[in-house]
Amino acid sequence: MMPSSGYMPPEYIEKGVISKMFDIYSMGVVMIKTISGLSGRSRSAEMPAQEFINLVHDSWRVKLQEKWSGSSLEAYCQQVKRCTEIALKCVEVERQNRPNIMDIIHELNVLETAADEVTKLLFA
Template identity: 30%
Template sequence: VSCDGSGYMSPEYAMDGMVSFMQDVYSFGVLLLEIVSGRRNQRSFNLIAHAWNLYEENRSLELLDPAVRGGCSPAELEHVKTWIQVGLLCVQESPSQRPQMAAVIPMLSHQQAPGRPLRPVVCMPARTPVDLLNMEENTSSNELTITNLEGR
């Protein structure tokens, strides 16, 4: 599954039209990453993938908007790292992997340590028709099905 990285739409809503409270958690995570970075999550710039890559490389603070980065104290920079980690927890693929909002607030205020996020779905490489054909060559069937999914 791969999403185009546009907006605040959770993967379960984009793929199945399922609505839940955890969709709001996903949207909050995107918004939190946008506030920290000063950039929008959109088709032309996948903020979630960018934030994840920096997090994985232990360079999370590079996500922080350069306009405010220089004026932050070391303690404030530690808060920013936590906010990024919480934002990434909120944008997990499965709603069951996202924290409830009642747990997000204590994480943001350092009253509770956030868990380690998994790689968000929007960071997975998209499968192209060529990839699918190559996968097909390795199987015994000669059939190929390509499905284009669009959000509602």
């Protein structure tokens, strides 16, 4: 079963090129939709990256403020911001500019460790 065209990278759509970066692109689309909603991918393509990152970050900050404050709020906001940055890198038009899976895993582990440290400090 082929994925829908919204999850296919430009090099496949334009030239039929399949590489290990095909899945990275698709993962980036999933991340963007998860972080910013179903219309997030089209919005991310229509505006400068930093503007999209700020829009998502601000939206999540409002949601997170309902439950968190202080250091924990900042830690979670940083996670949202960094995940949005990673997702945008995954959907780079030029496949050589996309991160590899090990780099993504490393970045996510760093984020998780930082959040765990904040949680430990708050509830120690």
